Amino acid sequence: MIVKKDYSKIVILVLAVLLFFVAFASLFFGQIEIPIKNTFSVIGYQLGLPFFDKSDFTQEQLAVIWYIRMPRMLVGMLVGAALGIAGGVMQGIFGNPLADPGIIGVSSGAATGAVFSIALGLTAESMFVMPAFAFIGAVCAVAFTVFLSMRHGKIPVMTLLLAGVAVSMLLGAITSGLLTFMNEQKLQQYLFWMVGGLDSRRWEHVYMALGPVVVGTILLLFLARHLNILVLGDTEAKAVGMPVMFYRMTLLFIAAMTTAASVCVSGNIGFVGLIVPHMMRMLVGPDHRLLLPASAIVGAIFLLFCDSLGRIIIPPAEIRVGIMTALIGTPYFLYLLRRMQKQDF
Amino acid sequence: MGVINANNITVELSNKIILKGINLEIPVGKVTAIIGPNGCGKSTTLKALARIIPCASGKITYDGKDIKTFSHKEFAKRLAILTQSPQSPADLTVKDLVELGRFPHRSWWKRNAQEDEQCVEWALKQASMRHMRNRLLSTLSGGERQRAWIAMALAQKPQVLLLDEPTTYLDISHQLEVMKLLSRLNKELGLTVVMVLHDINHALQYSDYIAVMKKGEMVAAGEPRATIGSDLLREVFRVKVDTFVGSNGLPALLPVDLIYEKN
Numbered sequence: 312m313i314v315k316k317d318y319s320k321i322v323i324l325v326l327a328v329l330l331f332f333v334a335f336a337s338l339f340f341g342q343i344e345i346p347i348k349n350t351f352s353v354i355g356y357q358l359g360l361p362f363f364d365k366s367d368f369t370q371e372q373l374a375v376i377w378y379i380r381m382p383r384m385l386v387g388m389l390v391g392a393a394l395g396i397a398g399g400v401m402q403g404i405f406g407n408p409l410a411d412p413g414i415i416g417v418s419s420g421a422a423t424g425a426v427f428s429i430a431l432g433l434t435a436e437s438m439f440v441m442p443a444f445a446f447i448g449a450v451c452a453v454a455f456t457v458f459l460s461m462r463h464g465k466i467p468v469m470t471l472l473l474a475g476v477a478v479s480m481l482l483g484a485i486t487s488g489l490l491t492f493m494n495e496q497k498l499q500q501y502l503f504w505m506v507g508g509l510d511s512r513r514w515e516h517v518y519m520a521l522g523p524v525v526v527g528t529i530l531l532l533f534l535a536r537h538l539n540i541l542v543l544g545d546t547e548a549k550a551v552g553m554p555v556m557f558y559r560m561t562l563l564f565i566a567a568m569t570t571a572a573s574v575c576v577s578g579n580i581g582f583v584g585l586i587v588p589h590m591m592r593m594l595v596g597p598d599h600r601l602l603l604p605a606s607a608i609v610g611a612i613f614l615l616f617c618d619s620l621g622r623i624i625i626p627p628a629e630i631r632v633g634i635m636t637a638l639i640g641t642p643y644f645l646y647l648l649r650r651m652q653k654q655d656f
Numbered sequence: 657m658g659v660i661n662a663n664n665i666t667v668e669l670s671n672k673i674i675l676k677g678i679n680l681e682i683p684v685g686k687v688t689a690i691i692g693p694n695g696c697g698k699s700t701t702l703k704a705l706a707r708i709i710p711c712a713s714g715k716i717t718y719d720g721k722d723i724k725t726f727s728h729k730e731f732a733k734r735l736a737i738l739t740q741s742p743q744s745p746a747d748l749t750v751k752d753l754v755e756l757g758r759f760p761h762r763s764w765w766k767r768n769a770q771e772d773e774q775c776v777e778w779a780l781k782q783a784s785m786r787h788m789r790n791r792l793l794s795t796l797s798g799g800e801r802q803r804a805w806i807a808m809a810l811a812q813k814p815q816v817l818l819l820d821e822p823t824t825y826l827d828i829s830h831q832l833e834v835m836k837l838l839s840r841l842n843k844e845l846g847l848t849v850v851m852v853l854h855d856i857n858h859a860l861q862y863s864d865y866i867a868v869m870k871k872g873e874m875v876a877a878g879e880p881r882a883t884i885g886s887d888l889l890r891e892v893f894r895v896k897v898d899t900f901v902g903s904n905g906l907p908a909l910l911p912v913d914l915i916y917e918k919n
Contacts, residue, residue: 406745540759546739549708551812552732552760597747 319595326608330388333612337384337619338376342627345372353377378513386512386576387618387632388611389524391583393573395610396531398584399591399603400566403538404559405468408592408647411585412570415475415563416452418581419482421574424448425504426486429497441504442519442575449571452478457563466556507578507633509618516576527569528607534562535599542597580633582640583610589647659684659816659848660705660735665714667697667704674700676872677714682816682865687842687849689859689880692869693893698852699740699820701869705850706737706818718816732760736809737818746794750804753793754779757811775811782841783807799830806837817841819851823858831855835862857908860884868892881907890915 338350348367353376355363368376397412405414413419428434428444460466460474490501537558540548548555574580591605614632617639621630630638658681667675675697682688682705690698703709705716707723716723718734726734736757744753757779758772780786783803793801802822809817822838823831839862841847853859859866860880867877868884870892876883889897889909896913 536759536762540756542745543756544743546703546708546737547742549728550706550732550737550739550809551757552727552729554728592747596752597745598752 319598319601322595323601323604323608326605326612330608330612330615333615333619334384334388337387337615338380340619340623341375341380342622343371343375345375350376354381382514382517383509383512383618384615385517386520387509387615389517389520390509390573390577390580391611391614392528392607393520393524393569393610394580394583395587395591395606395608395613396528396603397566397570398610399588399599399606400531400538400562401584402588402592403542403599404562404566405472406542406544407472408589409585410472411581412566413479413581413584414472415567416456416478416482417449417567417570418574418579419479419486420452421445421449421571422505422579423452423482423486425575425578426489426501429500429504430489430493432497434500438513438515439519442516445504445575446571448482449567449574452482453564453567453571457560466559504578506631507574507580508631509577509614510629510631512576520572520576523572524569527565527572530565531562531569532600532603532607534558534565535603538562538599538603539597542599578633580614580636582636582644583613586640586643587613658682659719660850661717662701662705663715663717665704665711665716667700667709668712669700669709674872675704678869678872678874680705680867680874680877682848682850684848685842685846686864687839687862688851688865688867689863690850690852690867690869691854691856691859692875696869697872698869702737702818702820702850702852703739706735707731708737729760729763732812732814734814735816735818736812736814738805738809738820738822740820740824742805744793744801744805746792748793749790750785750793750796750807751776751780751789753804754785754789754807754811757808760812775813779807779810782810782845783837797830798826799833802826802830802834803837806834810841814847816848816850819849821852821854823853823855831858838862856884856889860909861902861904861906884909 339345339347349372352363352367353373356365356367357377394412401410401412401414402408404410424444424447425441427448428441433440456471456474456478457466459478460470462470490498493501537553540551540553541555541559541562545555570584587610588602588606591602591609595601595605614636617635618632621632621635624630660682662678662680664677664679665675666673666677678701680701690701692698700709704711718726723731754776755772758775761772777786780789783806785800785803785807788796788800793804796804819838822834826834835858838849838851842849863880865878866880866883868875868888875892876888886897886899889895894915895911896915897909897911900908900910902908
């Protein structure tokens, strides 16, 4: 079922409104109950809006809403949007509905980077060390994958895909190897990173991810038209006057950077980049000018939803969002596989 | 001087020489057919003319200008190519596909939505695909899909259209439908058509100029009826043919036997 083109702009609008509500809801859920009125007061006061006064809420409520839940929500939104849109781009570039941002080694590179910083004992120096290492790891992994698959200045899509898998495996082995030499405390740190989560994310994390994710998302939206052409295939894209190699590499690079910037603040979160674009393709159709914004918005919605659910499902404990996305994502993934066996994509 | 001139071009693919010094002149406003046995380099020639494969040596000109000097988009506005049975995303509609043909006419800062829309409509009409504009490509028959791709190429508003075996996998009536469509586009719009064909009879019936290739070389070129004869077919395809005359006065060939080379 594909929504008719005339309605698809409305669909985007509806999704945006939905995101707004989900974002507010995620501010409201948590172990400490805070009335909606006070939640609004905190936000209004912090944003410097008139009619909101300090006496409307307690200091504790201020701390919980503004310094705990707000950055958590914003990080979730950024990461979800980044993974959603990057997934949409990867599926377009590879012409494969099962491609996701991790496919060219971004996630495994980030994991290896993170584990290096832990192994070297640098993580105590500053909270920026691990994200920085993760980001560098991701960039190196992608560069290595591209380098491996390049031949005579060309990069066949299938080779790139296979090189990505190989690089991921190699990095996985390096990560595991390093882990075997680590003590318990360091292992805990790594585990915390490996299973992505939004807990104890602070404003600093928001600032770290904000720039790259916003810039990356905007650039990808601008390139949606070119992605539509790339999907036709190399020769056909060249035939309508598109420098295929340049745009494929540009799209790949931006998508990889956007993903890297997001996983380095949240840890590895799977399935968002895989499932969300696929769902959106069924809803708004194959035109990337709609598919990409829809994937970004719904990626944010899906992540916030999973995070909120993980917070309230077994109080007082929390289920980390990386687990929730996999728990909800895996059944859907399997359903996709079953369906694909019946009909060719 | 033709609209496209290939001057002594050589093409190598992964260190294998595919084309050995080909000369070809595409007459403007005519239908040109390229024929030859499998693996003789017909498709490669077409791709070289469309700048999709680079030449190792030699020069190809469009309107007297080296094709390497055109920008990607400027070239795509002049020349469109349809490769052999292109793969298309199944959930694209006909109109989606045709709209993609407007790509060379758009830029980052300029987009004439009205002109694009008119052009897409025009292209759909030319290819008789207006009533199917909202159909998904996956639901089309082979002939309809071929017409959808032709409409997309027309939306580029090219002066030259190259096609690689446009009738492959089609039944006889759909083959004729495509050939007649191309012939009409040539006559009504003055579109220069260049196509690689398997069926020599199609080439005889629908082309004004024919180029015959064998083993990466150009064997003969000229007016079809004067060029294609039993000697040439014996030499190039190793077949013996009988010649008949169709009800439209044009010759029709029937291969009746294989000729085995004596060693």
